[in-house]
Amino acid sequence: VTLSAAESALDDLEAKRGDKYPIVIKSWRNKWFTLSTYFKYPEYVRTAIYTTNAVEAVHRQFRKLTKTKGGFANENSLLKLLYAGILKASERWSHPVQNWSLTLSQLTIHFEGRLDDHIDL
Incomplete structure (x- = not known):
């Protein structure tokens, strides 16, 4: 749900399965900056992204x-x-998609100018 919860879950995963899946854990750690940008969006936007x-x-x-x-x-x-x-x-x-109009407005804010050619707001 939050960035800190995700980091904690990744730590727990590493403690529990790190010896079995070291390459996966290392990959997630190396790419954590990119993966964690997901949490800067509100929950309804994240739902539309991962659905x-x-x-x-x-x-x-x-x-x-x-x-x-x-x-x-x-x-x-x-x-x-x-x-x-x-x-x-x-x-x-x-x-x-639930809350699509709200999600669309947030995507327009986060990605200013990128949706202008595709959507009339």
């Missing part, structure tokens, strides 16, 4: 479409199948 449900839903749809197919004549035929499938699947997606 992967939408991405997982897309992957699930792609797997459903392709798992029963033996092969594709070419790459274009695969892309057409995925495109048609994603259009059909997107009709059922109705769950918006």
